[in-house]
Amino acid sequence: MTNNELSYWDSYSKKYNGIWDRTLYQKYLSSLELSFIKKYLIVARPIIYLDIGCGYGRILNFVAPKIHTGSKVFAVEPSVEMLKLCKENYPGYSKLSVINTDFLKYNFSKFPNVTFDLITAIRVLKYYNSYGDWFDKIFSLLSRDGIFIFTVTNSHSVSFFDKLGVNHFKISLAGLNYYLEKSGLEVLSIEGYQILPEFLYRVFNKSLYLNLLIGFERLLSSVLPNLQFKRVLYVAVRKKR
Numbered sequence: 001m002t003n004n005e006l007s008y009w010d011s012y013s014k015k016y017n018g019i020w021d022r023t024l025y026q027k028y029l030s031s032l033e034l035s036f037i038k039k040y041l042i043v044a045r046p047i048i049y050l051d052i053g054c055g056y057g058r059i060l061n062f063v064a065p066k067i068h069t070g071s072k073v074f075a076v077e078p079s080v081e082m083l084k085l086c087k088e089n090y091p092g093y094s095k096l097s098v099i100n101t102d103f104l105k106y107n108f109s110k111f112p113n114v115t116f117d118l119i120t121a122i123r124v125l126k127y128y129n130s131y132g133d134w135f136d137k138i139f140s141l142l143s144r145d146g147i148f149i150f151t152v153t154n155s156h157s158v159s160f161f162d163k164l165g166v167n168h169f170k171i172s173l174a175g176l177n178y179y180l181e182k183s184g185l186e187v188l189s190i191e192g193y194q195i196l197p198e199f200l201y202r203v204f205n206k207s208l209y210l211n212l213l214i215g216f217e218r219l220l221s222s223v224l225p226n227l228q229f230k231r232v233l234y235v236a237v238r239k240k241r
């Protein structure tokens, strides 16, 4: 992460706080992401969980109350401003092992013998095209049965109107499979969402239109069930057996 990118996340943090509860569409998209994660939560035994790029704590707030109370929760977040918001939003913050740095630069050997049963990186990897580095590092941190859940932007989608204040990248399904395979990770499942371009959701952000767009999205998904045109890909992987 460059200094400019870090400044971007620091300065964007206040606007970003609670963004996924703001409009009907954002809530809907967030609920799809959270339902995907829910499928992979281990609840019967304590686990070691890591959230990469925890931001204001959206994913921690969803996952932590659902896993076993004896679980250990870690979060990596380079932005101090995001962490301040996470502290305000996430009641478990005092027990959280916070690592305030860039995931790719951090040396986890400071936690000898720690491997993670669950790692999440939601809406983080799209800011990088160093997929090989990410997946190699994830492989080294996952426990034998550990699961990594992340999202990426599909390059085979109508996402060319996307507007973000920081560099972001897209990857094809073939590219994704290539990097995962190379790092020794195997896919448990991939789901996708959003065929319509993002700008429509920004322009028609009143509840009536949003409901229509969401309805239309569902219709399109039923006639185009494969992942080809879906903008956001939700991916769950584990170490290859």
Ligand SMILES: C[S@@+](CC[C@H](N)C(=O)[O-])C[C@H]1O[C@@H](n2cnc3c(N)ncnc32)[C@H](O)[C@@H]1O
Binding pocket: 001, 009, 052, 053, 054, 055, 056, 057, 058, 059, 076, 077, 078, 079, 082, 101, 102, 103, 104, 121, 122, 123, 124, 127
């Ligand atoms: C779009 S926000 C997503 C926040 C949260 N995961 C969510 O879905 O609500 C991206 C977050 O990832 C963090 N981030 C970006 N690059 C990172 C890196 N290399 N290591 C850890 N976190 C990173 C940013 O600081 C920012 O807080």
